[in-house]
Each structure stands twice: as structure tokens, then as C-alpha cells.
Amino acid sequence: MAKNKLTDQQRRRIESNQQTRVAKKSDAMQGLVIGQAGHQLDVETSAGVLRCGRRKNTGTIVTGDHVILEAVPPAEHIITAVLPRSSLLARPDFRGQMKAIAANIDRIFIVCSTRPELNEGLVDRYLVAAETLHITPVIVLNKIDLAETEQLEELRQRISIYSDLGYEVIESSAKNQHGIDMLLDSLHDHTSIMVGQSGVGKSSLVNVLLPGMNIKTREISEKHNKGTHTTSASRLYHLPDGGSLIDSPGVREFGMWQVNEKELFNGFVEFRQYQGLCKFSNCQHKTEPQCAIIDAIEKNEISKARYESYNRILESLTE
Ligand SMILES: Nc1nc2c(ncn2[C@@H]2O[C@H](COP(=O)(O)OP(=O)(O)OP(=O)(O)O)[C@@H](O)[C@H]2O)c(=O)[nH]1
Ligand SMILES: [Mg+2]
Ligand SMILES: [Zn+2]
Structure with missing residues (x-):
């Protein structure tokens, strides 16, 4: 030095x-x-x-x-x-510069919905960010009022990957106020942030959790099933029974900021127990013989979808 x-x-x-x-x-x-x-x-x-x-x-x-x-x-x-922070959630902006989203949060509510549809790739990226920052993630499946029984069953099946990993999953509807008590319980006494794609209903949920705020919300585009980036900056609200909640602008995609390969590996919590068990110490978990990760997929101990998601994120880190 x-x-x-x-x-x-x-x-x-x-x-x-x-x-x-x-x-x-x-x-x-x-x-x-x-x-x-x-x-x-x-x-x-x-x-x-x-x-x-x-x-x-x-x-x-x-x-x-x-x-x-x-x-x-x-x-x-x-x-x-x-003053010194306990955490800083950030992501790269479109020019690759760091864009800070919020500081001093200890919970991150990853909001998904039925329209726009659940995007596991995005959930996995947020989970890695949360694990790296040692922040508790909670996955919210909003707009369940819109799903027909069959679609709801399919979404529940997909989201069960996350509850099986031990993550808290809450189903909600800002429209008919479903799941609000569970959200309030999970938010209590924490400093939390709502993140996720534009149009999934983050601001609508904050409006239900904190009546009287009248935060602006806007319909998603009929044609593309996408939100219209209604919230333009993060804003913090105090919860009446303790704790605070930050509403953040929706994203198209969440690029990883300052995550290295090791952090990415550890960000996939189910991979951690296989750390160091591959035959080669520099194993990339792709085609190497006696790879503990590949073996775990074959034994259904790691889901193939999560493994593929890991590889996609890994590729995006080296781009
Ligand atoms: N049916 C139904 N519609 C909802 C629900 N939650 C939100 N919406 C609608 O979805 C649209 C988008 O909601 P917003 O709250 O603006 O979404 P957002 O996630 O804050 O979007 P950005 O601020 O762009 O990131 C609005 O038309 C809401 O009325 C829900 O639970 N059920
Ligand atoms: Mg919003
Ligand atoms: Zn390996």
C-alpha cells in the first residue's frame, strides 16, 4: 500500500x-x-x-x-x-454509477405481483443484496385478488421455493386489504423498504398500511403489463406502532452493486453448506467432476431454477 x-x-x-x-x-x-x-x-x-x-x-x-x-x-x-450507517442499499444506474436507494434499513420487502408477473430473477438479485448487507428479506406477493385459482396455485408453487428456503412470504392485496395484518407484524419496530418492479403496488400497499398518506399511484400499462414509474424518489414514513417504511421507485431490473463471486455464492443461502466441498477449490460449479453443487441439484437439494439464476447473475457480474 x-x-x-x-x-x-x-x-x-x-x-x-x-x-x-x-x-x-x-x-x-x-x-x-x-x-x-x-x-x-x-x-x-x-x-x-x-x-x-x-x-x-x-x-x-x-x-x-x-x-x-x-x-x-x-x-x-x-x-x-x-452519520455512520448500518446499511446502504444501492444499485448501478444506467451509466453504471452507484445509485443509493436507502440507508440504515434492516428489512427489505421484495414486492412481486400477479400483474406485472412474478420475476424470480429479480427476487434472487434482491435476496443476494439483502444477504450481503445482512438485512432480513421478506417476499410479498401482491394483487392476489387478480389471480384466478389456477394462476394462484401456479404462483404459490413457484414462490414456495423461497418459503422452503426459510424466507418469510406474505400474500397480499392492497385492493381488498388482504395480508395487511401480517405485513404490519413483520414491519413492526423495523426500518424497512419496499422494493420491486414498477407497478407491483408498493405505494398502494403503503397507502393501506398508513391510511391518510395519499401517495400517488398509477395504473399499469394495459398493453405491456408494466408499471409507469410513478414513484420517483424514495420516501420514509413512520409507522404508528413503531418503525418506519421507505417506499422506493420501481425498477425494470436490479443490477448488482459491489457484489463479488463469493458474496453471490453466499447470497444463495442453500449453496452455503456446500462451500469447500467440490473436488477443485476453484470449482465454477459448471462441468467440473465431483462438484458438490451439481451433485446437490441431482439430489434435488438445490433447485435447478435457482442454480440457473445464480449462473445468470454470475455472468452479468463479469460483463
Ligand atoms: N387489483 C389490484 N390492483 C392493485 C393492487 N395493488 C396495487 N394495485 C394497482 O396497481 C397499479 C400500480 O400500483 P402502484 O402502487 O402505483 O405501484 P408501485 O409499485 O408503487 O409502482 P412504481 O411507483 O412505479 O414503482 C395501480 O393502478 C394500483 O391501483 C392490488 O392488490 N390489487
Ligand atoms: Mg410507487
Ligand atoms: Zn463446484
């Missing part, structure tokens, strides 16, 4: 000292970022919600961040520092 380069530990100590100094300034106050409006951020403070700018050197600031603010007379406030 070059002499003038700081170690992570040194950098963290300097950042933390800076934050302590800023926090000690008499006119500084602390707040919680609850949303964004263009380049400005809405920050909840003891003096109410303030729309703030930011100092140039603050780095990424996102919904869920705890920040330090300073008053800029006559009436403005500016964010001068971000």
Missing part, C-alpha cells in the same frame, strides 16, 4: 472525528433524511421537516440517513455531515 494512502480504519476515524466536531458546533442539529426533491433533501428534525441543501464534501446522502445540519441565515439549512 502506498504510504500516503489511508487505511479504511484511519479514514473512518477521521470521518468520525469530523462528525463529532460538526455535531459540537452550537448551531448544529441532527436530523433524519425522509425524502428528496431534486438536489434538495427533506430532513425531519426537532424543528419540523426542513428542505435542505448540502455541503459539497458530504458524499452520498440518501433517504434513511442520519445527518448533521447547520442553519444558514436568514432561513436556510444545510447538511454538513452524514
Whole structure:
């Protein structure tokens, strides 16, 4: 390592000292970022919600961040520092740059629906992100009111892969308020985020969970069965019985951010027990002899669909 380069530990100590100094300034106050409006951020403070700018050197600031603010007379406030985070959910944007989605969350509700249809590839990507961040994922199958018995049976069969792996799965309908008590139980006292494709009903669910919010929702396109990207920025809402919930903009696809091969492998929880059991230590689990993963698929201990999904994500990492 070059002499003038700081170690992570040194950098963290300097950042933390800076934050302590800023926090000690008499006119500084602390707040919680609850949303964004263009380049400005809405920050909840003891003096109410303030729309703030930011100092140039603050780095990424996102919904869920705890920040330090300073008053800029006559009436403005500016964010001068971000407090250390317990988690940061991010993904690459269309230019490959990091796009932060939310900070300090400890639960991620992966919302799927009957229309647009369940997309396991996307669920698997979110599961890997959650496992890598050590955040509990919950899978929500919304709009079950729209499914005919046969389609519902087929969807239940597909989604059972996830409940068999030990993930919590909740069926819901924002339209007829099905599954809302289960969602409230699972959200209680956590800082959670709703993620998933555009149009699956994330904002509609938040509206049912928090009546009176009137968050904008919009019909999906009849022709393409796809959402119209109605929510444009993540926003945090407080739950009346404790905890908070962030509604996030829907995605077309969720690219992986900062996940390496090892994290991807560990992100498929059912693979973990076979770690190190392949004949070759650098086994790619493709055509090698005595591969523990391939053996497990043959014995139906790992689902072929999940294995194929793993390979698709692996390929996308090396693109
Ligand atoms: N039948 C039915 N329709 C629903 C349900 N939940 C949401 N919808 C409808 O689905 C459409 C999309 O809902 P939104 O809540 O805007 O979806 P979203 O996931 O927030 O979409 P983005 O903000 O674009 O990511 C709206 O027309 C809702 O009324 C449901 O449980 N049943
Ligand atoms: Mg929305
Ligand atoms: Zn192998």
C-alpha cells in the first residue's frame, strides 16, 4: 500500500472525528433524511421537516440517513455531515454509477405481483443484496385478488421455493386489504423498504398500511403489463406502532452493486453448506467432476431454477 494512502480504519476515524466536531458546533442539529426533491433533501428534525441543501464534501446522502445540519441565515439549512450507517442499499444506474436507494434499513420487502408477473430473477438479485448487507428479506406477493385459482396455485408453487428456503412470504392485496395484518407484524419496530418492479403496488400497499398518506399511484400499462414509474424518489414514513417504511421507485431490473463471486455464492443461502466441498477449490460449479453443487441439484437439494439464476447473475457480474 502506498504510504500516503489511508487505511479504511484511519479514514473512518477521521470521518468520525469530523462528525463529532460538526455535531459540537452550537448551531448544529441532527436530523433524519425522509425524502428528496431534486438536489434538495427533506430532513425531519426537532424543528419540523426542513428542505435542505448540502455541503459539497458530504458524499452520498440518501433517504434513511442520519445527518448533521447547520442553519444558514436568514432561513436556510444545510447538511454538513452524514452519520455512520448500518446499511446502504444501492444499485448501478444506467451509466453504471452507484445509485443509493436507502440507508440504515434492516428489512427489505421484495414486492412481486400477479400483474406485472412474478420475476424470480429479480427476487434472487434482491435476496443476494439483502444477504450481503445482512438485512432480513421478506417476499410479498401482491394483487392476489387478480389471480384466478389456477394462476394462484401456479404462483404459490413457484414462490414456495423461497418459503422452503426459510424466507418469510406474505400474500397480499392492497385492493381488498388482504395480508395487511401480517405485513404490519413483520414491519413492526423495523426500518424497512419496499422494493420491486414498477407497478407491483408498493405505494398502494403503503397507502393501506398508513391510511391518510395519499401517495400517488398509477395504473399499469394495459398493453405491456408494466408499471409507469410513478414513484420517483424514495420516501420514509413512520409507522404508528413503531418503525418506519421507505417506499422506493420501481425498477425494470436490479443490477448488482459491489457484489463479488463469493458474496453471490453466499447470497444463495442453500449453496452455503456446500462451500469447500467440490473436488477443485476453484470449482465454477459448471462441468467440473465431483462438484458438490451439481451433485446437490441431482439430489434435488438445490433447485435447478435457482442454480440457473445464480449462473445468470454470475455472468452479468463479469460483463
Ligand atoms: N387489483 C389490484 N390492483 C392493485 C393492487 N395493488 C396495487 N394495485 C394497482 O396497481 C397499479 C400500480 O400500483 P402502484 O402502487 O402505483 O405501484 P408501485 O409499485 O408503487 O409502482 P412504481 O411507483 O412505479 O414503482 C395501480 O393502478 C394500483 O391501483 C392490488 O392488490 N390489487
Ligand atoms: Mg410507487
Ligand atoms: Zn463446484
